[in-house]
Amino acid sequence: MIKRMYGTARERFAARVDAGEEWLLGRRRATYGIAVIRIIFGLTAMWFLLANWSNRHYLWGDAAQWMSPLDRNGNFGWPFTLFAGGSAPTELTVKLLVVFALAAALTLGWRTRIVAPLLLICWVSLIESNPLYGDQSDNIFRILLIYLCFADLSGRWSLDARRRARGSSGPSWLRHRFTAARRNAAMLATLFHNLAVLAVAVQICIIYVASAMYKIQGDHWQDGTAVYYPMQVGHYRPWPFLNDLLTSNSFGVLAVTYFSVFIQLFFPLMLLRRTTRVLGLVGVLAMHMGIAVVMGLPFFSLFIMAGDQVFVRDRTYQSIAKQLRAAWLSRRLRPGRREAVAPASEVGESERPRGAEELIY
Numbered sequence: 447m448i449k450r451m452y453g454t455a456r457e458r459f460a461a462r463v464d465a466g467e468e469w470l471l472g473r474r475r476a477t478y479g480i481a482v483i484r485i486i487f488g489l490t491a492m493w494f495l496l497a498n499w500s501n502r503h504y505l506w507g508d509a510a511q512w513m514s515p516l517d518r519n520g521n522f523g524w525p526f527t528l529f530a531g532g533s534a535p536t537e538l539t540v541k542l543l544v545v546f547a548l549a550a551a552l553t554l555g556w557r558t559r560i561v562a563p564l565l566l567i568c569w570v571s572l573i574e575s576n577p578l579y580g581d582q583s584d585n586i587f588r589i590l591l592i593y594l595c596f597a598d599l600s601g602r603w604s605l606d607a608r609r610r611a612r613g614s615s616g617p618s619w620l621r622h623r624f625t626a627a628r629r630n631a632a633m634l635a636t637l638f639h640n641l642a643v644l645a646v647a648v649q650i651c652i653i654y655v656a657s658a659m660y661k662i663q664g665d666h667w668q669d670g671t672a673v674y675y676p677m678q679v680g681h682y683r684p685w686p687f688l689n690d691l692l693t694s695n696s697f698g699v700l701a702v703t704y705f706s707v708f709i710q711l712f713f714p715l716m717l718l719r720r721t722t723r724v725l726g727l728v729g730v731l732a733m734h735m736g737i738a739v740v741m742g743l744p745f746f747s748l749f750i751m752a753g754d755q756v757f758v759r760d761r762t763y764q765s766i767a768k769q770l771r772a773a774w775l776s777r778r779l780r781p782g783r784r785e786a787v788a789p790a791s792e793v794g795e796s797e798r799p800r801g802a803e804e805l806i807y
Contacts, residue, residue, distance in 0.1 A: 478763035488553030555604020
């Protein structure tokens, strides 16, 4: 009996090991989620630069010398010193344009193996040169981007993917000669990609659970009034009327306070089943959308919401993309649009292209 139990346990353990090996090496996971993270990161970085463009000299240029008594550059050394000590107006403008171009290239998915590490260096250099302007969104951005440098950022919805779809470059005899090496390199890249996906997922869970654990230690979070106080601070009141409206209902303040604690604390457990995973993702996305709008922290919310996309399955993104394509095609081929292009009086029914209705489905 003991021998039988030992054999069963060994078989189950071996099956788990095989499943883990298949997950890591079988194929690249969360390819669409990683692509969405890439796009949100790039767009948000560009938005951040544009929002602060008029104040760039005061924040990061020679006019920022008012911060000199403070510890500059966050004790970061080379290569994160591109913006340390301030820059002349023209030099600063050129540097920021380079950062903007890197963010745009990341958004489009162009040469991401090179662009992602360069953007990471430039972004950390920029943020750490002004110790007063950064917030937790910068930490989230840099931590996740470190992991994403090892992932296939341009596997979907990118210029790199379009280039790879056209076919491999180089002579065919050269490609065949190094087939084994290319296969091993692809397997290693798949391993790094999946480990990066796992690291991003674990990091997001750690952020949520740690945030919830810190919250429940506070008296205001325990009595359900914590959300009220930050919305009374002028810095977090971009829409005073909306803040006053939301905080005027004591039960609403209580519900939002407890909701933000429980959704973060139990988020990792909610990922274990599909139904609860959907509820968990909708809950955290709603929470961060509220933070972005009500408290005026869009960059923080977008960076953390981007990380949440790694928990959405590829099949879900494929289904959404398929529905959007069908809706777009249906709109293009609807009868009213056909008539606008070619009136019925000029084009006979027999002259219209056949099979258009089948394309909708």
